[in-house]
Amino acid sequence: MTVTRFAVDLGVLPVALDLGGTFVFALSGAAAGVKHRLDVFGALVLALVAASSGGMVRDVLIGAVPPAALVDWRYLAVSLLAGAVVLLWHSAVERLRNPVQLFDAVGLALFAVSGAHKALAFHVGPLPAALLGMLSGIGGGIVRDLLVAEVPTVLRAEIYAVAALAGAAVVVLGSALGVPSSLATAAGALLCFGLRFMALRRGWRLPVAGEQEPSADAAKTRWRA
Amino acid sequence: MTVTRFAVDLGVLPVALDLGGTFVFALSGAAAGVKHRLDVFGALVLALVAASSGGMVRDVLIGAVPPAALVDWRYLAVSLLAGAVVLLWHSAVERLRNPVQLFDAVGLALFAVSGAHKALAFHVGPLPAALLGMLSGIGGGIVRDLLVAEVPTVLRAEIYAVAALAGAAVVVLGSALGVPSSLATAAGALLCFGLRFMALRRGWRLPVAGEQEPSADAAKTRWRA
Amino acid sequence: MTVTRFAVDLGVLPVALDLGGTFVFALSGAAAGVKHRLDVFGALVLALVAASSGGMVRDVLIGAVPPAALVDWRYLAVSLLAGAVVLLWHSAVERLRNPVQLFDAVGLALFAVSGAHKALAFHVGPLPAALLGMLSGIGGGIVRDLLVAEVPTVLRAEIYAVAALAGAAVVVLGSALGVPSSLATAAGALLCFGLRFMALRRGWRLPVAGEQEPSADAAKTRWRA
Numbered sequence: 167m168t169v170t171r172f173a174v175d176l177g178v179l180p181v182a183l184d185l186g187g188t189f190v191f192a193l194s195g196a197a198a199g200v201k202h203r204l205d206v207f208g209a210l211v212l213a214l215v216a217a218s219s220g221g222m223v224r225d226v227l228i229g230a231v232p233p234a235a236l237v238d239w240r241y242l243a244v245s246l247l248a249g250a251v252v253l254l255w256h257s258a259v260e261r262l263r264n265p266v267q268l269f270d271a272v273g274l275a276l277f278a279v280s281g282a283h284k285a286l287a288f289h290v291g292p293l294p295a296a297l298l299g300m301l302s303g304i305g306g307g308i309v310r311d312l313l314v315a316e317v318p319t320v321l322r323a324e325i326y327a328v329a330a331l332a333g334a335a336v337v338v339l340g341s342a343l344g345v346p347s348s349l350a351t352a353a354g355a356l357l358c359f360g361l362r363f364m365a366l367r368r369g370w371r372l373p374v375a376g377e378q379e380p381s382a383d384a385a386k387t388r389w390r391a
Numbered sequence: 392m393t394v395t396r397f398a399v400d401l402g403v404l405p406v407a408l409d410l411g412g413t414f415v416f417a418l419s420g421a422a423a424g425v426k427h428r429l430d431v432f433g434a435l436v437l438a439l440v441a442a443s444s445g446g447m448v449r450d451v452l453i454g455a456v457p458p459a460a461l462v463d464w465r466y467l468a469v470s471l472l473a474g475a476v477v478l479l480w481h482s483a484v485e486r487l488r489n490p491v492q493l494f495d496a497v498g499l500a501l502f503a504v505s506g507a508h509k510a511l512a513f514h515v516g517p518l519p520a521a522l523l524g525m526l527s528g529i530g531g532g533i534v535r536d537l538l539v540a541e542v543p544t545v546l547r548a549e550i551y552a553v554a555a556l557a558g559a560a561v562v563v564l565g566s567a568l569g570v571p572s573s574l575a576t577a578a579g580a581l582l583c584f585g586l587r588f589m590a591l592r593r594g595w596r597l598p599v600a601g602e603q604e605p606s607a608d609a610a611k612t613r614w615r616a
Numbered sequence: 617m618t619v620t621r622f623a624v625d626l627g628v629l630p631v632a633l634d635l636g637g638t639f640v641f642a643l644s645g646a647a648a649g650v651k652h653r654l655d656v657f658g659a660l661v662l663a664l665v666a667a668s669s670g671g672m673v674r675d676v677l678i679g680a681v682p683p684a685a686l687v688d689w690r691y692l693a694v695s696l697l698a699g700a701v702v703l704l705w706h707s708a709v710e711r712l713r714n715p716v717q718l719f720d721a722v723g724l725a726l727f728a729v730s731g732a733h734k735a736l737a738f739h740v741g742p743l744p745a746a747l748l749g750m751l752s753g754i755g756g757g758i759v760r761d762l763l764v765a766e767v768p769t770v771l772r773a774e775i776y777a778v779a780a781l782a783g784a785a786v787v788v789l790g791s792a793l794g795v796p797s798s799l800a801t802a803a804g805a806l807l808c809f810g811l812r813f814m815a816l817r818r819g820w821r822l823p824v825a826g827e828q829e830p831s832a833d834a835a836k837t838r839w840r841a
Contacts, residue, residue, distance in 0.1 A: 199771070207778055208771040222677070227447070229456040231679040236744040294461040308538070313758070315767050317540050321424070321433040328432055452672070454681040519686040533763070542765050546649070546658040553657055 179348060180283035183355070184221060184234070185244050187276030191306045192217035192248030193259075194269035200256045201266065202314045212310060213249035217241070217273075220305030224281050224298050228288040267366055270307050270319065274330050275359035278303035279351050282334035292338045299334025300327055303358070324365035333358025404573060405508035408580070409446060409459070410469050412501030416531045417442035417473030418484075419494035425481045426491065427539045437535060438474035442466070445530030449506050449523050453513040492591055495532050495544065499555050500584035503528035504576050507559035517563045524559025525552055528583070549590035558583025629798060630733035633805070634671060634684070635694050637726030641756045642667035642698030643709075644719035650706045651716065652764045662760060663699035667691070670755030674731050674748050678738040717816055720757050720769065724780050725809035728753035729801050732784035742788045749784025750777055753808070774815035783808025 195216025199209025218235035225233035235241040252259050259265050281302025285295035304320045304327050311318040320326045333354040340350020420441030424434025443460035450458035460466040477484050484490045506527025510520035529545045529552050536543040545551045558579040565575025645666025649659025668685035675683035685691040702709050709715045731752025735745035754770045754777050761768040770776045783804040790800020 202767075202771075204771050205774075207775070208773065211770055211777050226451055226676055227457050227461065229454075229679075232677050232740055232744055232748070236677065236747050237741065239743050242743070242747070290457055291462065293464050293467070294457055297461050297467070298457070312537060312762060313768055313771055315540065315765065317427075318538055320436055321429050321538055323433065324430075325432070327436050451676055452682050452686065454679075515682055516687065518689050518692070519682055522686050522692070523682070537762060540765065542652075543763055545661055546654050546763055548658065549655075550657070552661050 183280035191273035196252035216310035219309040278333040282337040303330035329361035408505035416498035421477035441535035444534040503558040507562040528555035554586035633730035641723035646702035666760035669759040728783040732787040753780035779811035
C-alpha cells in the first residue's frame, strides 16, 4: 500500500536536515522535561514527542504514511541519544540561557527547510509547501509545550511562526528560481534561525493587540527567566 | 499520488460553507488571542489554527490529503482577513457579549454541515459522515482552547457537540431521503446554530454528573462573564 | 478510494481487543469527566475522545482511513455504553482507588497489543509496529488528560509508555518467531498491565532527572490521593 510512496527520493540533504532537527528538538524536549521535574522516562517521552510531532504531522498531511519518524530507526535513535545527552549532562544544559528555547530555535530552522523540501518532493504547490515547512517547524514545540501545560511559544512569542515561514519560503522560492538546492537551504535555515535568535536575544517582538507599545524589556526579562 | 482524490467534485455550496466557517472560526481565534493578550502574530496564528484544525482533521480522516486548508489559498486569505478584522476593530469586537463563543457557534454550524457534505462526497457511510461533520465542527474550537490553556468549550459546556452532531445528521438524513441539498444544509446549519445559541443565551444545559439539579443561573453568569 | 485498504482482514482477536480497549478507555474518560465535574454530555464526549484518539492516530499513521472508530458503529456504541455505566453508577466508580488510572492501565494493555497487531497486518516493519502499538496505547490517555488540563500520565508517571512498548514488542516478537498469535497477545497484554499495575500499586518509578533518589512513598501517596 505504501510502497509506491516511498519511491519518492528525498536525497541526502533533506534527510540530514530532518535528522539534525530531530536531534535538537529532542534536546529541547528533554530540557523541558528536566525543567518540569519529570522522571527519566517522562523526559525521554517528551524528547521523542517534541522531536517527531512536527515531522509526523507533515508526513500525514502530504500522505507519506507511515511517517519517516516511525519507519526509519535513525529518528528514534537520534531522539534517544539527544535525551540521554540532556539527562547525563543536565547541569551543563541548565547553565545555558534558556536551553529549551535555544535548541527550539535551531530545530525550527532545520525543520522549516527540510519540511519545505519534503513537501516539494511530494509535488505539493508552492504555497502549501511553504505552509507545510512552517507547520513542520512549529509542530514539535507546540506539542511539547502543551504536554507540560505551558501556552505554546508560537502564541506567546516574539517572532516564531513567521521565522519558520520565511525560512520555508526561501527554499520554495529557490526551487522555483532554479537556485542550487544546498544554497537556498542554507539561506532559508540561516534566515529562520537569525530572525528567531534576534527575537530572543534582543527582545524583538510584535505589538500586543490593544496595547500602546511593545515592551522590549519585558520580553528580555522573560527570556532570561 | 493525490491527483485522483481531487477528482472528487464538492460543488460550490460545501466550499462556500467551508470558507464561511473558516472566516468565523478565525474571528473566534483572533478574539481569543486578544482576550489572552497575545501579540499580533500570536493572535493571527491562533486565528489560523482555530480556522483550519477542524477541516484538516476531517480531510486527514477521509484521506483527502493534502488538506484543502493547505492547498487552496482562499482558506489562508480568509483566515488572515478575519484576523485583521479583529485586530483592527478589537474594541468593537470586545463590546460584543462573549465574542469568542458567538463566532464559535456560527463556525460550529457551518463546519458541521460542510463536513458532513464532504464526507458524503468521499463515499463515507451515514454514521461516519455525521461523526465527521461533528468532528469538523468541534475540532477548531478544541485546538484553539487547548492552545490558550482553557478546558475546551466542548467539555465545559452546555449543548455543543450534540448541536454539531444534530446539524450534520440533518445533512446526512436529507441526502439519504433525497431532499434538495441546499434545503437540508440550511435546516442543519440553523438547527445547530439555534441549539447552541439558545444554550448560550438561555443557559440551557445538561445536568452535571453527581449533582442534584442543573443551575441555569450559574450557566448564564458564566456566559456573561 | 479506501476500498482496497479495508481488504486487510484483521481477524477476530485484534478487533475484540480493540473494542475491549475502547470500552475501558471510555470508562477512564467518563470517570475523569465525573472527577472534573463536567456535565453529562461533556463526560460522554471525554469518554468518546479517550476511547478513540489512540486508535484514530494509529489508523491515520498506517493509512487506514477513515479510521475504524468512525466507520464501525460498534466503537461508538461501546464508548457510549461505557459512558452510561460510569454516569449511572458513578458513586460505585468513585469508591474504587483511582478509577481513571485503573481503567487506563487495562486500556493501555489492550490497545498496545491490538495496535501492534493492526500495524503488522498493514505490513509495517517490526520497529514501527511496536512504536505504533505504544502510540495506540498512550494516545487516548494523553488526549483525555490534555482536555481536562492535566499534565498527561505518560509524562508524570511511573512506568507507562515503557509498559505499552514492552507489551507491543512481545506481539511483534511473537509474530516474528511464529508463536501462536493468541499466546503472544495474552503474554504482551499481561506484561503491559502487570508492569503498569505494579508501578501504580507499589510506587515503582524511575528517578527524576537531577534528584538523588526516587521517592516511592511520594508515588504511593499520589496514587491514593
